[in-house]
Amino acid sequence: MEQSAETIQNAVLVWTLTVLKFIQHGIMQILNFFTFMFGNADGTNKESDKSDKPKLKSVKQIPGPAPLPIFGTTLTSPALKMTNLLKANEGRWKEFGPIVKEEHLWGFPMIHLLDADHIEYASKMIGNFRPGMEILTTYRSNHPDRYDSIGLTNAQGEEWEMLHGALSPLITNLNFIKSIAPAAAEMTADFKDLIKESGPYIEDVQSLVRKFAAESSFYNVFGRRMGFMFNEVPTNMQEFLHTHDRLWRAVHQSSYGFPWWKYFPTSLWNQNAKSESLLLDMMENMIQTSIKEDSTHEGLLGGLLDVKDVSYKTKRLLALETILGSGDSVISALTFALYWISRDKRVSNKLYEELKTILPTKDSELNYDELQKLPYLKACITESYRMSNPAPNIMRLVEQPLELGGYLIPAYSLLILQWGFAVMQEDSFYKPKEFLPERWIYEGNEPRFQPHRRSLMHPFGYGKRSCPGKRIVTLYVHVLLARIFRNFEVTGSCPLEPKYEWLIQPGNVLPLTFRERSDDE
Structure with a gap:
């Protein structure tokens, strides 16, 4: 009975720590992005208020699917559920326009640029930091006995x-x-x-x-x-x-x-x-x-x-x-x-x-x-x-x-x-x-x-x-x-449908006929 009680206590402790970790992660994410999402009262910076330029809209005002608490738009964005990326982006443009905001978990914004002028301009302004594959990063970071690095794709x-x-x-x-x-x-x-x-x-x-x-x-x-x-x-x-x-x-x-x-x-x-x-x-x-x-x-x-x-x-x-x-x-x-x-x-x-x-x-x-x-x-x-x-x-x-x-x-x-x-x-x-x-x-x-x-x-x-x-x-x-x-x-x-899984891959088999040519042709 004592061993059983100890087992139950350990299980409760593990569960409690897991829940606390979950809550801590959520609170930290919310705090990290609270200022990012709400910023000043009008969502712009103070410098823009002092200038004569037209007032810029905040990132909150970028159109996009309605987000849910915690889950963002991961459950409400039709585009995120599609494997045909071209059709997904056609849907984004048709419903929301050339700039679309979706949200990952905890309200982290993902801003899609669909317009050619915006893409050309942004490509000259962006840096070298890009999101990695989080599950790989987590696994490799947790195993220092096997990895000294999280890898070229994930590193910053x-x-x-x-x-x-x-x-x-x-x-x-x-x-x-x-x-x-x-x-x-x-x-x-x-x-x-x-x-x-x-x-x-x-x-x-x-x-x-x-x-x-x-x-x-x-x-x-x-x-x-x-x-x-x-x-x-x-x-x-x-x-x-x-x-x-x-x-x-x-x-x-x-x-x-x-x-x-x-x-x-x-x-x-x-x-x-x-x-x-x-x-x-x-x-x-x-x-x-x-x-x-x-x-x-x-x-x-x-x-x-x-x-x-x-x-x-x-x-x-x-x-x-x-x-x-x-x-x-x-x-x-x-x-x-x-x-x-x-x-x-x-x-x-x-x-x-x-x-x-x-x-x-x-x-x-x-x-x-x-x-x-x-x-x-x-x-x-x-x-x-x-x-x-x-x-x-x-x-x-x-x-x-x-x-x-x-x-x-x-x-x-x-x-x-x-x-x-x-x-x-x-x-x-x-x-x-x-x-x-x-x-x-x-x-x-x-x-x-x-x-x-x-x-x-x-x-x-x-x-x-x-x-x-x-x-x-x-x-x-x-x-x-x-x-x-x-x-x-x-x-x-036979049509070949694209399938988006980090990379664009063929979504179905491709049947082809190969007729051998002669050197005289």
């Missing part, structure tokens, strides 16, 4: 500068990019064989693209092939992909609804923790294998391990994040480019004619320098980014008060620049709903079609916080598309 300030300084010089180095081009060409040849084995009609092209993306992302780090493009993928590599999927779903789901995982060990938290731990263990095993085999010099890993003043645990995490980030970007970019080009016979035939000038035969060697001689291929990829970009918005915390559209946006507000929506409007691009690669073929310094607001395009992010691996992703996308459309006539008619 000096920590981010340190991580960026360790990885960026390696991954953006032109000599490194050129060094992986032969391996990229080898992988594209294997991909061509996969198409022949699976085709001519392939019901789920994305499943093949995923093999290529995984193979290329691991090669970047380890400098060797891992077997993703074999008929029988190694068991440990299959496990890595499945674990990555589980982690990504947990991270996405943690961003919506009330974060019960902060207060209780929910199934979502357990899924994140187990996936994160398992991925790090697998990464450790692969790194140690490379060290034992003395093969670290083959990829980015060797350069990372040689970086001074950065701990081994941080280098390991950077290597893992490089694999996870580049793989997702390649999958999305390749799948959507295949979709858009295959839907338009005029475009695919024009691309084929250009490719024949550089690749006279289907198996002609394609090196890095020759890729620069394919302007129409580049135009097709850029246009695909405009139509279906993996990262169609930019999130930043403004570091100084910002006057925008008649409103005074306080410092440390979260701005979401919805450039993927803006580039689909008629005041931004000529015939914006049409896939038209020719818009990116300039006559001299001028585009062929107007309007043409190139400054809105940020396919890999903006400024210092842009994707450091964009050169690598660009290489793989160019090489694979060149090889595919030189070897095959690709056709398809």
